[in-house]
Amino acid sequence: MSEVRVITINQSVFAQNDRSAEIIRKNLTEQGTLFLNFMSSPGSGKTTTLVALINRLKGRLNIGEMDVDIESSLDAQRVADLTGVRSLQIHNGGLCHIDADMTARALVEYDTKGLDLLILENIGNLVCPAEFDTGAHKNVTILSVPEGDDKPLKYPLMYQVSDVVLINKIDTLDYFDFNPEKAKSSILALNPNAVFFPISAKTGEGLDAVCDWILAEVDTIKSGIL
Amino acid sequence: MSEVRVITINQSVFAQNDRSAEIIRKNLTEQGTLFLNFMSSPGSGKTTTLVALINRLKGRLNIGEMDVDIESSLDAQRVADLTGVRSLQIHNGGLCHIDADMTARALVEYDTKGLDLLILENIGNLVCPAEFDTGAHKNVTILSVPEGDDKPLKYPLMYQVSDVVLINKIDTLDYFDFNPEKAKSSILALNPNAVFFPISAKTGEGLDAVCDWILAEVDTIKSGIL
Numbered sequence: 001m002s003e004v005r006v007i008t009i010n011q012s013v014f015a016q017n018d019r020s021a022e023i024i025r026k027n028l029t030e031q032g033t034l035f036l037n038f039m040s041s042p043g044s045g046k047t048t049t050l051v052a053l054i055n056r057l058k059g060r061l062n063i064g065e066m067d068v069d070i071e072s073s074l075d076a077q078r079v080a081d082l083t084g085v086r087s088l089q090i091h092n093g094g095l096c097h098i099d100a101d102m103t104a105r106a107l108v109e110y111d112t113k114g115l116d117l118l119i120l121e122n123i124g125n126l127v128c129p130a131e132f133d134t135g136a137h138k139n140v141t142i143l144s145v146p147e148g149d150d151k152p153l154k155y156p157l158m159y160q161v162s163d164v165v166l167i168n169k170i171d172t173l174d175y176f177d178f179n180p181e182k183a184k185s186s187i188l189a190l191n192p193n194a195v196f197f198p199i200s201a202k203t204g205e206g207l208d209a210v211c212d213w214i215l216a217e218v219d220t221i222k223s224g225i226l
Numbered sequence: 227m228s229e230v231r232v233i234t235i236n237q238s239v240f241a242q243n244d245r246s247a248e249i250i251r252k253n254l255t256e257q258g259t260l261f262l263n264f265m266s267s268p269g270s271g272k273t274t275t276l277v278a279l280i281n282r283l284k285g286r287l288n289i290g291e292m293d294v295d296i297e298s299s300l301d302a303q304r305v306a307d308l309t310g311v312r313s314l315q316i317h318n319g320g321l322c323h324i325d326a327d328m329t330a331r332a333l334v335e336y337d338t339k340g341l342d343l344l345i346l347e348n349i350g351n352l353v354c355p356a357e358f359d360t361g362a363h364k365n366v367t368i369l370s371v372p373e374g375d376d377k378p379l380k381y382p383l384m385y386q387v388s389d390v391v392l393i394n395k396i397d398t399l400d401y402f403d404f405n406p407e408k409a410k411s412s413i414l415a416l417n418p419n420a421v422f423f424p425i426s427a428k429t430g431e432g433l434d435a436v437c438d439w440i441l442a443e444v445d446t447i448k449s450g451i452l
Contacts, residue, residue: 042373043374070381074380076229089229096322123353124352146398147269154300154350175398
């Protein structure tokens with residue numbers, strides 16, 4: 001095996017994005033809205049997980065949801081239909097990510113005042129979304145069992161920027177060669193502060209613990225309001 | 227649910243890429259090398275599938291392999307170790323795709339003369355790789371059962387540009403709500419010429435039919451040499 005490096009990145013675009021993201025985060029903190037950014041591969045169960053979490057939390061929190069997709073409105077419609085919360089479909093014109101300026105434009109459309117929790121379902125992709133701070137308070141990444149426990153090694157930036165990792169589809173652990181401890185240790189090597197929740201969005205296993213974490217984070221944001 | 231469009235794309239970058247891709251394709255055609263570009267989500271089984279296909283074909287074809295990854299060299303090393311063919315790891319500096327110019331730079335490192343078949347394992351991503359013609363003769367996309375049969379609706383461009391779709395992990399059909407006919411009809415609506423192979427790279431089911439298709443495509447390329 002041999003190796004070749006074919007490109008280097010211009011860092012300035014990320015620095016500018018980081019500044020825009022800080023403004024979003026500051027504004028949402030001041031109004032007491034927790035902003036969570038959910039990321040993952042396509043097909044890892046983001047929408048199913050979000051529907052299940054929102055339905056568990058909507059009696060206790062005022063929740064809003066935004067969904068990024070290239071073309072379709074399937075996910076935002078599904079969230080709206082299955083949870084009743086207000087959802088906004090963001091079409092990003094075929095790009096593989098949403099950045100802070102795009103998020104800011106979406107927030108002009110979606111009045112977030114009075115929300116306790118704003119959820120962004122990012123585009124299904126382990127590369128680009130990791131590079132752009134959206135202004136969220138916390139990044140939540142879903143790693144599903146069928147994808148394999150080597151994903152953190154292959155997409156390290158995604159796991160470096162993830163505060164929380166939901167290991168989803170644990171009801172299928174018997175059918176795949178997925179070692180949760182191996183996945184966790186690879187992620188902790190990239191990000192020693194990562195928090196893990198094993199879940200099955202399909203069966204509901206483990207979701208209560210994720211809700212408890214979200215409720216605690218909402219309390220943290222609100223306790224900072226003077 | 228409401229909707230907002232936050233960006234439009236500049237098409238000229240794709241037009242320039244298309245011209246570079248045509249040069250690569252023409253050169254490989256003239257030397258009788260079939261160039262296949264394998265794309266999919268992360269964790270759909272690209273490397274496992276390629277190892278299985280290469281081991282079935284290496285007695286009949288002279289094969290080369292190139293692997294794009296952001297950081298690691300895991301996949302190229304795995305292909306080299308498990309098949310014995312010459313593999314090149316392409317590091318693309320964190321980008322979500324490889325374009326034709328990057329492919330051309332990799333081809334300077336990887337002398338393709340005498341190869342019957344050159345395989346590119348693209349980065350695991352359903353968005354960016356679909357946008358950039360790499361110069362391959364055929365695009366092969368892997369859709370794995372655990373990802374769900376709605377992926378063609380959510381990532382339509384990937385399926386528009388795919389000549390062949392391998393429906394992988396069919397050994398797990400009993401455990402997931404995946405309707406192969408629904409997936410096929412969604413893909414055919416986007417691309418009426420798409421060809422399908424149901425496979426399990428793990429058990430080997432269906433791989434002989436894929437090998438037959440590859441052998442026929444190699445014959446087609448070589449029959450064009452004067």
